[in-house]
Amino acid sequence: MEGERNKLVFFEGGVYSFDLEDLLRASAEVLGKGSVGTSYKAVLEEGTTVVVKRLKDVAVSQREFEMQMEMVGKIKHENLVPLRAFYYSKDEKLLVYDLMRDGSLSALLHGSRGSGRTPLDWGNRMMIALTAARGLAHLHVSGKLVHGNIKSSNILLRQDHEACISDFGLNPLFGNTTLPSRIAGYRAPEIVETRKVTFQSDVYSFGVLLLELLTGKAPNQASLGEEGIDLPRWVQSVVREEWTAEVFDVELMRYHSIEEEMVQLLQIAMTCVSTVPDQRPTMPEVLRMIEDMNRGETDDGLRQSSDDPSKGSGGHTPPTESRTPP
Template identity: 45%
Template sequence: MLDRRQLHTQRFPILFILVLCSLVAFPEAAKRLPPPYEATALLGFQSKADLRNQLGFSPNASFKFCDWQGVTCYQQKVVRLILEDLDLGGVFAPDTLSHLDQLRVLSLQNNSLTGPIPDLSKLINLKTLFLDHNFFTGSFPPSILSLHRIRTLDLSYNNLTGPLPTSLASLDPLYYLRLDWNQFNGTIPPLNQSSLKTFSISGNNLTGAIPVTPTLLRFGFSSFSWNPGLCGEIIHKECHPRPHFFGPTAAMVAPPPAVALGQSAEMHGVELAQPSSKKHKRAALIIGFSTGIFLLIGSLLCFVVAVRKQKDNKKQSTTVIDSDDGVATAQVAAAIQMEQENELEEKIKRVQGMQVAKSGNLLFCAGEAQLYTLDQLMRASAELLGRGTVGTTYKAVLDNRLIVTVKRLDAAKLAGTTKETFEQHMESVGGLRHPNLVPLRAYFQAKEERLLIYDYQPNGSLFSLIHGSKSTRAKPLHWTSCLKIAEDVAQGLSYIHQAWRLVHGNLKSSNVLLGPDFEACISDYCLAALAVTSVPDEDPDSIACKPPETRNSNHQATSKGDVYAFGVLLLELLTGKPPSQHPYLAPDEMMHWLRSSREDDGGDDERLGMLLEVAMACSLSSPEQRPTMWQVLKMLQEIKEAVLMEDGDQLDPPQSGNMS
């Protein structure tokens, strides 16, 4: 005899089938059923946030909510909600999306949402939250502090105010934190998460000393810039400056105040070049002159007084003459003092003028600390790293042990670029800051000499990682490493295209460098716009990276051209073959070629096939048919998310030292 539990398990599928049949046979009954609670949450969000009717969520299709725009489901649960660049113009209402308790990724970036950020504490599985580039107001949402799985948090470019909570430091998994360009005030929490790789709080009203933690020490000046009240060791700004010896009258020799961004960067660079010895010498020189002059005047006055006392018995006329002589002597002494001080001031000005002329054309990008001068760059030991399309690259070791990369641009290839055009373009490029871009720190030009100064990347290029050295042939990279590197490059390119409307124009594996954690960082970006387009490129691999529409014409570089080059780069990652050896094959033949190139057991064919589809979509001959880089990035992230679902939330490539 069956027990009650067995009867229940037998009845359930029968009841379920009966319900389904009734819904099919009587569609009106389906309309009367309450919608799934996840559909209700999405519809509730739409009713308050989508005042311009961009989303198109329909109550009549509530049982098909997994097919709605931006929604990704797993087992009928919403796990990703990506609603970006949709011009949503309402508010993020409470008790709407917070009911999606299986949500892993929520992105509402680049909309026009207003009001406070609601309570999100019910989203206990949330790992990624992008709310940047909106108009959110209010304080830092405290509910975020209870999301203990959160790894990526971006609230940048909003109107949030108030202090940053100290408990931010307790979000241990945090990998990516951007709070820049809000109106936060108060001090910086002592963040010390070893996992934190991307961080920015620039463009706020934060004050006080920056906590010196191992984590915060990893980030440069640009992560803290545009907060005038911040100080401390990390940004090289003293928190309690000492008073000047001479008070307000010694402005000429006192250390200069911090130069505002719009002021001359040249004098600031000069003062930083030799901060102590020249100032001390000037001060000592002026003190010596002043003391000598004062002693001279004092001696002369004492002498005059003594003479007057000795000649009290002489005639009044003689006394008057002597008195006049004393006054005249004092006037002469004062005139000598003024002349000598003026001469000293002129000498100081001449020295300053010489220094400015020497290093005046080395321009640091906005927000960058001026850590060296042109003179130091010229004295640095140099090592040739390689010759590229628009110039030659060197590793430079400065006398202060700082290592930078210097790119010397080819004058012939930039022959048509004026000084003004070059400076204007470099100002734009110098403003690009992203974890997957090698930052441009400074640039120099004088006549036809042009230099670009970047951070030095110690782990070499992606080309070397893929192809090995001349003596050793590298194996194709593990597919997880291919996915990670491809996503890094796609992140950087999407940022260039979307945030700044610029174009790389010369993407290839030798222009992708590997950072300290083997993250992919794009270099040589946005330089193609300055180059003379008629200069032919003789390197077959470089030619193969160019899209068909630009190979035989003076066609300007475009974002769709970058997408094509990305497709070629992804094929190079997957196969280990240089671009000039990529064949033109049908899709099924491409998969066969991919397998034969990798020479592995074929266990990852399905996942490699998904990446191959992305590469082929990017490499279509028609620019109009290629996706945008933003769409490419989303494809890669969806592949990663699908694999994470299959593998139980584990997608760890091999250790960075052995990525193959």
């Protein structure tokens, strides 16, 4: 041990009371190996369960590490996974988070497709899109922090299917040397040249995440090429051929009267993945568009329940207004 400074540092408002020794004695199982390190589910002797992330290839000094973690630890929002504690020594850099028992969006969307699977329904996908947008907008506006690693494995779910975004604010720990290949989530095209993550590159990654919710396709599927880059291209090519319905996840086809909403969310996603960073909306604007959709959905429900003979038996009539997102 390297003196008193190398102890587990907790943030105020947390609910945990254990020390490093307790943590090292805990039984641990690997939850996942990611681009920044390995996550473990750790069960302490007195029964507390936490997630410990063991970071690899940290490229900053202890002081820089501590300052960045202090900044991350202060950020609190119901749709962001709070950092509860951290530990720094020459050989180990550990982060402690709450366990989100419902796992990641990635596992829920792509795990065990086929028989026996419970599909993620449209209402839950909309809830995830909305709450993830809230978390990311808060991070950008109040936290003034770029996430830098938005992808579905970093969107964790609470039991009410609200999204909680994890792994934010870690980019500065790794230096610029390896950034594009390692920790830029669904990579915006400009990152390859600039090697810098920005608010705009986060918006691009979030747009890819929306496309993932809509299409059911993992952006890093081999057929779609490089992480994140080719899902937007694939969607654009299908939409260009006017086969828009072909882009949507087959698991959503069982739900009626949602085509209009799916197209609206698709339009929001496509503005986010504009190849020109300045043409992308900000996260607060993206959030507003999704919230407006949700409000419209409630109004639609009222309209559709009225006895309107023009609706016929085929559900709803197509909208007459412009199909361009705000």
